[in-house]
Amino acid sequence: AQSVTQLGSHVSVSEGALVLLRCNYSSSVPPYLFWYVQYPNQGLQLLLKYTSAATLVKGINGFEAEFKKSETSFHLTKPSAHMSDAAEYFCAVRITGGGNKLTFGTGTQLKVEL
Amino acid sequence: NAGVTQTPKFRILKIGQSMTLQCTQDMNHNYMYWYRQDPGMGLKLIYYSVGAGITDKGEVPNGYNVSRSTTEDFPLRLELAAPSQTSVYFCASSHGELNQPQHFGDGTRLSIL
Numbered sequence: 105a106q107s108v109t110q111l112g113s114h115v116s117v118s119e120g121a122l123v124l125l126r127c128n129y130s131s132s133v134p135p136y137l138f139w140y141v142q143y144p145n146q147g148l149q150l151l152l153k154y155t156s157a158a159t160l161v162k163g164i165n166g167f168e169a170e171f172k173k174s175e176t177s178f179h180l181t182k183p184s185a186h187m188s189d190a191a192e193y194f195c196a197v198r199i200t201g202g203g204n205k206l207t208f209g210t211g212t213q214l215k216v217e218l
Numbered sequence: 219n220a221g222v223t224q225t226p227k228f229r230i231l232k233i234g235q236s237m238t239l240q241c242t243q244d245m246n247h248n249y250m251y252w253y254r255q256d257p258g259m260g261l262k263l264i265y266y267s268v269g270a271g272i273t274d275k276g277e278v279p280n281g282y283n284v285s286r287s288t289t290e291d292f293p294l295r296l297e298l299a300a301p302s303q304t305s306v307y308f309c310a311s312s313h314g315e316l317n318q319p320q321h322f323g324d325g326t327r328l329s330i331l
Contacts, residue, residue: 147323211258
């Protein structure tokens with residue numbers, strides 16, 4: 105069965121510093137992986153997705169993620185944090201079988217400090 | 219440019235009451251989903267549908283029911299509200315292809331007292 109684990113429920117960075125949010129997956133088949141962002145009192149918005157076309161995936165708002173099969177990881181990065189990046193971030197993996205369902209990690213709350 | 223629309227945005231229910239959470243999408247997506255989000259738990263799938271007239275249980279279906287009479291609408295019903303159903307509920311939709319993401323509504327915040 106597919107699953108994802110997000111290490112660190114809370115991450116704090118200074119404005120301008122590197123953002124690194126960790127996601128490790130478990131899958132017996134080539135995975136489809138997604139990162140979503142959730143701002144307060146809103147739904148989830150897609151940041152980027154991995155669908156086997158390229159291992160380095162660029163998303164919106166300057167975020168990118170690298171698929172590493174040997175490490176079963178799909179970590180999210182941004183070179184320079186901005187105050188507006190403060191939000192909760194979710195990693196998700198597509199579950200095989202009917203319905204194209206997703207299973208989500210427990211989320212990482214990103215805080216950006218001056 | 220509506221996308222996925224959920225109503226109501228907020229609701230307080232008494233234990234034992236029933237209600238329907240509405241969800242509609244205007245993207246002609248075949249697949250639709252209901253999740254609940256609890257602090258520190260991520261999102262858990264309640265029910266999903268792959269097309270009009272077809273629904274199936276997700277990870278946490280107990281206490282909920284759904285129907286899918288049209289492509290656009292996917293309502294979620296709580297028959298006998300319980301405090302454990304206090305949560306934020308999200309509806310999502312997607313195309314059927316594996317590489318397509320799910321699109322989410324803004325959620326319904328439900329408290330049961």
